[in-house]
Amino acid sequence: MKKKEIDEKVKTAFEDATPDNIERIKADAAKTEQAGVPIAAKPVKKNRLWRRIALGAACVALLICGGLGIYGYNMTYATASEVFFDVNPSMTMTVNGKGKVLNVTANNADAERVIAGLDFSGSSYEVAVNAIIGSMLRTGYLSQISNSVLVSVNDKNENRSKTVELNILAEIERVFTVESFDGAVISQTVAADAELTALAKEYGITIGKANLINRIIEASESAAAEGTAATAYTFKDLVGLTINELNVLAESLSVDVSGVSCVGTASKQGYIGKDEAREKALIYAEVELEHVNGSTVRAEFDFEDGVMVYELSFASDEFEYEVEINATSGEFVSIKKELKKAGTVGEAITEAEIKEAALAEAGLDVSAEIADYRAEYDADDFEYEVKFVADGFEYEFEIRADGKILSYEKKVRLELNKGESGLGALAAEYIKKIVMAEAKIIASIKGIDFDETQIFEYECELEREDGVLAYEVEFRFLDFEFEFRVNAKSGIIVKASIDRD
Amino acid sequence: MLFLSLATEPVDKNELDGYISEIAQGKPEGLDKLYGKTKSAVFGLSLSILKNFHDAEDVLHDCYISVYVNAPAYVSEKKPLAWILTIARNLCYKKLQTRKRTxxxxxxxxxxxxxxxxxxxxxxxxxxxxxxxxxxxxxxxxxxxxxxxxxxxxxxxxxxxxxxxxxxxxxxxxxxxxxxxxxxxxxxxx
Structure with missing residues (x-):
């Protein structure tokens, strides 16, 4: 059963239970007085009126003289609009009130390559845009495989902001036409509020990209809640993606975004295509198309550990499936299979038998070499959560205590690449040790009496972010949530936080 | 191409804001509509805090009276539901002070x-x-x-x-x- 269905049932239950008392409420409201509306300002006192007038006139005169001077200065030297370009190269262009470029700064090394040798001083922003997009095409950052540009305009003057956005859009389209390039432009106006500015600073991206990511997160949240996508993304997940990849995701999520418009479609030439992905998914799931309900396999873009994947979902009479396939190579990434209806409960079996059931489901021999085997029994739910690692895959099961497999998950293990890690096999233990030492220190700073033996829900996952491998460690202690990120190569703790839940 | 749709704020926020301003103008039909759209949220939240059907029903009643009274002073921040639910939550907490927790x-x-x-x-x-x-x-x-x-x-x-x-x-x-x-x-x- 999907999350959406549970939501619906809960909603119906409460709707059915809610009494309809509106008539009584209206009757009682009619007897009640509403709160007063704010009263208009007090009338001005009559005395000394002439002094007020004289003073006012003087102020107005001063404002006009001074204002004109400032106005002239502002038009020429002050930044009126900020325009952010993101492809993978990322740059910021400042434009004055007369539409002339003040400055173009590169935000990453790719952008430096794009603007190397270009001189924008004094030119109009349209000319600068033409030069920048032309250079991105020449340097290959915009290509048939990755064809999406994000343009974001930040200007307090809303009208001007929209005009600048539209003019830039028109200019980029002109370049694309001249170069016969099938590109996609996402454009938006953004306001540099505190949240976006902080995010942009933390991750070293433009506020434009930060805004786009936020919009996609919002869409993924609603998609996740409706059960049309597996998980909602986090900012951290998406920040390493290129604009083309974000655009592919956004299209896939059917993003309905206010203030963002897109011309053209994101290039998917770098990917194997949905049809091939569907075929592969059925093979990996060992299900014949004729047994798939309605013979339909939904295919959407998603991404997993920084890799773009196709997420295929389908159902048979008995199970619901979700298969992820590497969108570029077609390789297997993960499979999840859930029993639709568990049926009547039988007698509990032994833990050893539970293990056998798990191995059998995974298609492994009893004597197969497995590691990190963990079976946790939850008496409330009358079920085991079983996890282990074998043959480079991570397996996870929910098995009812009578041996019925409720869900099965198999996932390619993101392994330490030998060249990248100096930590080796003892990594998990070593990581835990340094994290605990650090936790103790920061806990004591916060006045928390930390006891390592009392922590729970400890999780340590290897993740790749911006091309860097790091361990994400999370655990709880009392009602605190600890989070650490440890560079997998150096063992240095790069991020630590304590949150009270 | 899906980016093309320039949707603005979801309709219901503006819709709810609209009803509140009708209520502020003393129009009872605004209260009717607002109640219809939001009562199960108010009741659900109240029931879950109070764990008692009749207390939750009381809060449901008092909440909309309070909405009616305070509607003229309501300043839209596009969060009408949060405003209503905050009123409900406060009424629940008040109620809890006067009776034993269940x-x-x-x-x-x-x-x-x-x-x-x-x-x-x-x-x-x-x-x-x-x-x-x-x-x-x-x-x-x-x-x-x-x-x-x-x-x-x-x-x-x-x-x-x-x-x-x-x-x-x-x-x-x-x-x-x-x-x-x-x-x-x-x-x-x-």
């Missing part, structure tokens, strides 16, 4: 309450299952998130702001809660 819904009371509803027995059983699971077996934090999302229709981001809890926490609570309910529902014969 931890469970009284099942006899639930029976009587549902007996007043003309629904098929199968639906009542399912409704009761979900309400009693939510109120009795979920933690406060889990239940709040579920009700705000499923019943009130708030987005996770809005829930995070309403509860003052970080977004990832809201999401993990929600996922955990739905999973629990799914398992329980799957293994219960109704």
């Amino acid at each position: 931890d469970y819904l009284d099942s006899e009371e639930a029976e009587r309450f549902f007996a007043e509803h003309a629904l098929p027995a199968g639906e009542i059983a399912e409704d009761r299952f979900f309400i009693e699971e939510c109120v009795n077996n979920l933690g406060d934090e889990e239940r709040d998130v579920l009700i705000l999302h499923a019943v009130a229709g708030m987005k996770f981001r809005e829930i995070s702001a309403f509860l003052g809890v970080p977004l990832p926490t809201v999401l993990s609570r929600y996922n955990r809660t739905v999973k629990k309910l799914r398992i329980k529902y799957g293994s219960t014969e109704l």
Whole structure:
């Protein structure tokens, strides 16, 4: 059963239970007085009126003289609009009130390559845009495989902001036409509020990209809640993606975004295509198309550990499936299979038998070499959560205590690449040790009496972010949530936080 | 191409704001419409805090009277539902000060309450299952998130702001809660 269905049932239950008392409420409201509306300002006192007038006139005169001077200065030297370009190269262009470029700064090394040798001083922003997009095409950052540009305009003057956005859009389209390039432009106006500015600073991206990511997160949240996508993304997940990849995701999520418009479609030439992905998914799931309900396999873009994947979902009479396939190579990434209806409960079996059931489901021999085997029994739910690692895959099961497999998950293990890690096999233990030492220190700073033996829900996952491998460690202690990120190569703790839940 | 649609704020926020301003102008039909759209959210939240049908019904009544009284002073920040639910929550807390805290819904009371509803027995059983699971077996934090999302229709981001809890926490609570309910529902014969 999907999350959406549970939501619906809960909603119906409460709707059915809610009494309809509106008539009584209206009757009682009619007897009640509403709160007063704010009263208009007090009338001005009559005395000394002439002094007020004289003073006012003087102020107005001063404002006009001074204002004109400032106005002239502002038009020429002050930044009126900020325009952010993101492809993978990322740059910021400042434009004055007369539409002339003040400055173009590169935000990453790719952008430096794009603007190397270009001189924008004094030119109009349209000319600068033409030069920048032309250079991105020449340097290959915009290509048939990755064809999406994000343009974001930040200007307090809303009208001007929209005009600048539209003019830039028109200019980029002109370049694309001249170069016969099938590109996609996402454009938006953004306001540099505190949240976006902080995010942009933390991750070293433009506020434009930060805004786009936020919009996609919002869409993924609603998609996740409706059960049309597996998980909602986090900012951290998406920040390493290129604009083309974000655009592919956004299209896939059917993003309905206010203030963002897109011309053209994101290039998917770098990917194997949905049809091939569907075929592969059925093979990996060992299900014949004729047994798939309605013979339909939904295919959407998603991404997993920084890799773009196709997420295929389908159902048979008995199970619901979700298969992820590497969108570029077609390789297997993960499979999840859930029993639709568990049926009547039988007698509990032994833990050893539970293990056998798990191995059998995974298609492994009893004597197969497995590691990190963990079976946790939850008496409330009358079920085991079983996890282990074998043959480079991570397996996870929910098995009812009578041996019925409720869900099965198999996932390619993101392994330490030998060249990248100096930590080796003892990594998990070593990581835990340094994290605990650090936790103790920061806990004591916060006045928390930390006891390592009392922590729970400890999780340590290897993740790749911006091309860097790091361990994400999370655990709880009392009602605190600890989070650490440890560079997998150096063992240095790069991020630590304590949150009270 | 899906980016093309330049949708603005979801309709219902503006719609609710519209009803509140009708109420502010003393139009009773505004109260009718607002009540219709939001009553189950108010009742759900109240029931989950108070764990008593009749107290929740009282809060439901008082909440809309309070909305009526304060509508002229309402300043739209595009969060009408959060405004109404804050009123409801405060009324619940006030109520809790005057009576003993209960931890469970009284099942006899639930029976009587549902007996007043003309629904098929199968639906009542399912409704009761979900309400009693939510109120009795979920933690406060889990239940709040579920009700705000499923019943009130708030987005996770809005829930995070309403509860003052970080977004990832809201999401993990929600996922955990739905999973629990799914398992329980799957293994219960109704």
